[in-house]
Amino acid sequence: MSGTVRADRMLLTGIGELVTNDPAPGRDGGALGIIRDAAVLVEGGHVACVGSGTTGGDLEFNDLEIVDLGGRAVIPGFVDSHTHLVFGGDRADEFAARMAGRPYEAGGIRSTVAATRAASDRELRARLAGFVTELHAQGTTTFEVKTGYGLSVADEERLARLAHEVTDEVTFLGAHVVPAEFADTGAEAYVDLVVGDMLAACAPHARWVDAFCERGAFTVEQSRRVLEAGRAAGLGIRVHGNQLGVGGGVALAVELGAASVDHCTHLTDADVAALAASDTVATLLPGVEFSTRQPYPDARRLLDAGATVALASDCNPGSSFTSSMPFCIAVAVRDMGMTPAEAVWAATAGGARALRRDDVGVIRPGVRADLVELAAPSHLHLAYRPGVPIVRRVWKDGALVSPPAR
Missing domain, CATH: 3.20.20.140 (Metal-dependent hydrolases)
Structure with a gap:
């Protein structure tokens, strides 16, 4: 059985802290471009939209899989x-x-x-x-x-x-x-x-x-x-x-x-x-x-x-x-x-x-939907909790690659 599971349209919602690496007015964290209480819409393996609000705000989410992260943090894939x-x-x-x-x-x-x-x-x-x-x-x-x-x-x-x-x-x-x-x-x-x-x-x-x-x-x-x-x-x-x-x-x-x-x-x-x-x-x-x-x-x-x-x-x-x-x-x-x-x-x-890539390492519309959910409320825990496996779920091109499908 394949080790990936892909939804054609997926909304990750309930994100407590979203690290976008895309600074913009109103976002925290300097270069990290952090959005609090965020949501990410994924379509066709790419990020379609990034929004604020635990339910995605005004993002349209008809006919798609909704994944509630319960306040956990999301960062771009490493x-x-x-x-x-x-x-x-x-x-x-x-x-x-x-x-x-x-x-x-x-x-x-x-x-x-x-x-x-x-x-x-x-x-x-x-x-x-x-x-x-x-x-x-x-x-x-x-x-x-x-x-x-x-x-x-x-x-x-x-x-x-x-x-x-x-x-x-x-x-x-x-x-x-x-x-x-x-x-x-x-x-x-x-x-x-x-x-x-x-x-x-x-x-x-x-x-x-x-x-x-x-x-x-x-x-x-x-x-x-x-x-x-x-x-x-x-x-x-x-x-x-x-x-x-x-x-x-x-x-x-x-x-x-x-x-x-x-x-x-x-x-x-x-x-x-x-x-x-x-x-x-x-x-x-x-x-x-x-x-x-x-x-x-x-x-x-x-x-x-x-x-x-x-x-x-x-x-x-x-x-x-x-x-x-x-x-x-x-x-x-x-x-x-x-x-x-x-x-x-x-x-x-x-x-x-x-690697001279602009389609990865960032979360913004149009890039690959490479997303990492942390079993933690913020990116700080990556250094704060060394040796602890806080990576919870990983999506590559919108497909869940970890934990692998069984």
Whole structure:
């Protein structure tokens, strides 16, 4: 039986607090555009109308399903703009070693590459489906998925293809690390492969290209080759940058007009100023620092400078094995200098900006009806009650995806 239930016309009413991310006169919460005692009319998978009053005010609601939320809060579906969900194997032992004092290094990716290459399409597809269910249960309705655990033409192509089965936001990350078989020939020979046959095989399944511009991965110039080749193939640009130390990732991302640069843990004043003056979103990944015991990125510094900030999970088996955006919100508020309102915006509208989307991360007429009901009276509880599963129901394109239909 299908895991979704869709009503052609549905009225969500009795909403105690509606976070729209669409500021307007008379709405509270600054950028959150909060409406109290609200209702949302959904038609054909999109938001048709937003109104005030627990019964929808003057919204017409003949011949439709009416869902009374009893004063609970509704927010836009989370937009997780950075994940690595197609992989095989497990790196729990590596996590345990880090907790015992061993520092995180990018080279651990190669163990996942070996496990992923050994896994069948059926195994990878089943695991990916499990992650999608997990994301929905925690309120995530839009998510990006990167390749990067194949690192051969055939394996990267199949990861991109499998990812494209569950999301349009697929990122080709052949430039994740240099695989073991290139130990003798070197990184330049591998980059030749990435910008040639590998890119050609993956581009039909992808929207984005990415490069891990970091020590232990790829230099600025190697990253530039990959990103410019991806752009020439019609892909948008994303960058992994400034995770393990100060480097050239942020400057490269801004120079190339990347949609986002992700991690941003170690930034110079020039990096912050460049981000603030650009359209490149600084995507922060709290789960990484939680799992690797690195210093958290300074969100307050970025926000005060005027940069656009997104939050994402970076769900992956090595450095951040969480798919929970509520967890990321709680950590960002506790340890990164964000207010609850800023963190919720960053996990919804900010993620949409990082994917250059205007049809998600917001609740207004015409956008996708991606809606999350909280078992709480306000968005504040996402940070106030860390670890508590307060996501009650989730609609994607107007269809109930969590809890799943039985």
